[in-house]
Amino acid sequence: MxxxxxxxxxxxxxxxxxxxxxxxxxxxxxxxxxxxxxxxxxxxxxxxxxxxxxxxxxxxxxxxxxxxxxxxxxxxxxxxxxxxxxxxxxxxxxxxxxxxxxxxxxxxxxxxxxxxxxxxxxxxxxxxxxxxxxxxxxxxxxxxxxxxxxxxxxxxxxxxxxxxEEAQMDPATAISGCGPAYVFLLAELLEAAAVAHGLPAPIARQLARRTISGSGGLLDLRSTDAAELRRAVTSPNGVTERALAVLMQPRAWPAAIDAAIDAAARRSAELAxxxxxxxxxxxxxxxxxxx
Ligand SMILES: NC(=O)c1ccc[n+]([C@@H]2O[C@H](COP(=O)([O-])OP(=O)(O)OC[C@H]3O[C@@H](n4cnc5c(N)ncnc54)[C@H](OP(=O)(O)O)[C@@H]3O)[C@@H](O)[C@H]2O)c1
The missing domain is CATH 3.40.50.720 (NAD(P)-binding Rossmann-like Domain)
Incomplete structure (x- = not known):
């Protein structure tokens, strides 16, 4: 108290x-x-x-x-x-x-x-x-x-x-107000992909959740830039690099995130x-x- x-x-x-x-x-x-x-x-x-x-x-x-x-x-x-x-x-x-x-x-x-x-x-x-x-x-x-x-x-x-400025509320809402949903979606997708690749469901669930919460904890506790934390996981010609080459194609995550934030910000503006x-x-x- x-x-x-x-x-x-x-x-x-x-x-x-x-x-x-x-x-x-x-x-x-x-x-x-x-x-x-x-x-x-x-x-x-x-x-x-x-x-x-x-x-x-x-x-x-x-x-x-x-x-x-x-x-x-x-x-x-x-x-x-x-x-x-x-x-x-x-x-x-x-x-x-x-x-x-x-x-x-x-x-x-x-x-x-x-x-x-x-x-x-x-x-x-x-x-x-x-x-x-x-x-x-x-x-x-x-x-x-x-x-x-x-x-x-x-x-x-x-x-x-x-x-x-009040106009900043719409894009900011699209990031932090809606943001937890994007992260939970990532947890769902990782868990489903783990199961699809043959992992038992309880292990898939634990790996997806703990990876996201642990990564969030690192972001919280370290002042290091997110990009640097990402690079620390990415060895040249390694396993992570192959995955990121798919996700970071301009038409993949960069375009999808940009379009999602834009759609959410526009919806926020429409509500008034x-x-x-x-x-x-x-x-x-x-x-x-x-x-
Ligand atoms: N959830 C989020 O992540 C989040 C984040 C930021 C902001 N918000 C904002 O927070 C607001 C609530 O969201 P929420 O997720 O908490 O929704 P929610 O769980 O559905 O809560 C809305 C509450 O309003 C009550 N209610 C409905 N009609 C009412 C009335 N006439 N008088 C008094 N209370 C009434 C509902 O009662 P019953 O339970 O009896 O139906 C319910 O308890 C939204 O405007 C949303 O934009 C939500």
């Missing part, structure tokens, strides 16, 4: 995989009485509460609202959240892929302090990396104010990287447009702080 000041009261909207990975980190850090919302059941230690919907919130006024529903749910959830955010003046941190801060602010009634963040699933073991972006109005000092609070909350997931269209009619009502 941390000895630092407890985290402020939070409202987590969307207590799924990512939301709960963060919530568990905050619990360990010490958290003022907070609420997590999701339709399905959830056990939380007192004094924290689970609610099935925002309609049950009553008089609870959080200091921070963390939005971790799927982006496709944003058009439903944000109008319900608007009066809560407006009346509490809470800082809003959204981890929804693609939804930009201007769209968030608009959907929440305007004049809201919004931070956009993008953690990744190694957050579940505190070894993730979160991208974060705050519009200029929230100041540029990461040591105090909203940015410092967001850094502390996101630190439950691992490293926090602040981006200067989809939210704008979903909210277009009727346009969200502007809510005053007294409501």
């Amino acid at each position: 941390s000895t630092s000041k407890p985290l402020p009261s939070l409202l987590l909207v969307g207590a799924g995989k990512m939301g709960m990975a963060m919530f568990e980190g905050w619990l360990a850090d010490g958290l003022a009485p907070s609420v997590a919302v999701r339709p399905s059941p959830l056990d939380l230690p007192a004094p924290h509460r689970h609610l099935a919907s925002l309609a049950e919130l009553g008089g609870f006024r959080p200091q921070v609202v963390v939005i971790a529903v799927k982006p496709q749910k944003a058009a439903q959830v944000l109008p319900e959240l608007a009066p809560i955010v407006q009346s509490s003046g809470a800082l809003v941190i959204s981890v929804m892929a693609g939804i930009d801060t201007a769209s968030l602010d608009r959907a929440l009634g305007g004049g809201v302090s919004c931070i956009r963040a993008m953690p990744n699933t190694p957050a579940a073991i505190g070894r993730g990396v979160s991208l974060a972006y705050a519009p200029l109005g929230l100041g540029d000092d990461v040591r105090r104010g909203p940015r410092a609070l967001a850094t502390r909350l996101l630190a439950a997931c691992g490293d926090v990287v602040w981006l200067e 447009d989809e939210l704008s269209r979903a909210l277009a009619a009727p346009s969200p009502r502007r809510v005053t702080r007294d409501e």
Whole structure:
């Protein structure tokens, strides 16, 4: 248990995989009485509460609202959240892929302090990396104010990287937000190839997983460039060199990775447009702080 000041009261909207990975980190850090919302059941230690919907919130006024529903749910959830955010003046941190801060602010009634963040699933073991972006109005000092609070909350997931421009969120999401899926796909493919080449399934599984986690550990613990670590495995005219000659053909991995990142970044950018269209009619009502 941390000895630092407890985290402020939070409202987590969307207590799924990512939301709960963060919530568990905050619990360990010490958290003022907070609420997590999701339709399905959830056990939380007192004094924290689970609610099935925002309609049950009553008089609870959080200091921070963390939005971790799927982006496709944003058009439903944000109008319900608007009066809560407006009346509490809470800082809003959204981890929804693609939804930009201007769209968030608009959907929440305007004049809201919004931070956009993008953690990744190694957050579940505190070894993730979160991208974060705050519009200029929230100041540029990461040591105090909203940015410092967001850094502390996101630190439950691992490293926090602040981006200067919101446009950088889309390509950065394609690397670190989506990235674990690329690595897990590699594990699947290595395991399948091992089985196809006659290795027993449990050995194939162990070799694929341990090779990836061990290589990740090397990247984590050594400051050596990835290219140098790769060269250290690659003897001239050796076994690895033959494999890399296949993978590194321009039309193989270099082209595939480039096309994948491009597709993911474009999809991230599209999600904000989809939210704008979903909210277009009727346009969200502007809510005053007294409501
Ligand atoms: N997973 C990742 O790697 C990752 C990485 C970075 C960012 N994100 C972002 O994190 C967000 C959540 O992703 P996830 O993977 O955690 O998805 P998830 O596991 O499906 O979590 C979404 C949660 O939202 C809940 N929910 C649905 N409708 C709701 C409503 N009206 N009010 C409150 N809660 C509601 C769902 O409840 P039920 O369980 O009851 O259906 C579920 O618990 C997404 O926006 C995604 O872009 C995810």
